[in-house]
Amino acid sequence: MSDIQATTSLLALKNGHSGRIASIEGGKLMVRRMLALGLRVGTVVNMLNHRGKSVVIQNAGTRVALGPGIAEKLLVEPLEK
Template structure:
């Protein structure tokens, strides 16, 4: 059995080795803890490139009647991206906001009407397609 810490691999023998004499302790292997990591699906804002965030706003902030285009799907969630893809929503899709109540949004994509929950609506970044 092996354990992975940071960039090194430790085996079970590293943990069960007999105690070393005091004169030999300076050469004993010591496991150092790994650097703290961000929770799954999140990136450290300090290391995120500044160009990674595209212009636009969350779909949940769009007003009824607005025509918007999807510019980005935020959050590193492959399941969400797959679900949106199955509904026909991907980067570059044109949407029309039909209704916006209590955070949920009803949009039209082509001839299909879709209801999106609060979480899903706020993960879609959009830009206005209206030429006012």
């Protein structure tokens, strides 16, 4: 059995499923922006809804809407439901 956890884009996470942020692909500004929203490596998020190509996630009781360009740069490790 491998210790390597498969990662996927936040866009691929299904409604009602959770994932742990494994990496934030982007420059310093992108990382700072995600930190300001409370999203950092290791944070567990729950996918609430896909709205068109955008997503709505929840982290510690806070809902955050992200466009597809940002959501695809957040790589998550899907967690068991």
